[in-house]
Amino acid sequence: IEAAVSCDHASALQPGQQMISHKPCVFPFTYGDVTYYSCISTRSDFDWCSLDKEFQGRWRYCTGLDSPQCVFPFIFRQKAVHNCTKEGYILNRSWCSLTENYDKDRKWKQCSPQK
Missing domain, CATH: 2.10.10.10 (Fibronectin, type II, collagen-binding)
Incomplete structure (x- = not known):
């Protein structure tokens, strides 16, 4: 800056x-x-x-x-997802999308370990 x-x-x-x-x-x-x-x-x-x-x-x-916030619901594999999910993450950890459409934008973050 x-x-x-x-x-x-x-x-x-x-x-x-x-x-x-x-x-x-x-x-x-x-x-x-x-x-x-x-x-x-x-x-x-x-x-x-x-x-x-x-x-x-x-x-x-x-x-x-100031970490990025999950956006719910989000589109993943053409389905609406309403919570953190482990689907599609090979390390069996939960994640969420940072935009309304993960299929299009591919922006994500790992969810907290409790989820």
């Missing part, structure tokens, strides 16, 4: 102070010509996310709570 990019932080900070925005990340978001479904480290040493669907210079660093 370029230094000129706004961080959506308060502008009246004293030297040495840093504020972190608490506004929610927007997923998915588009940065350049690419759509992202989770935090990215592009042009940064740390993961960040956009605060707008189309990146407009408003962003913040990610935290452990």
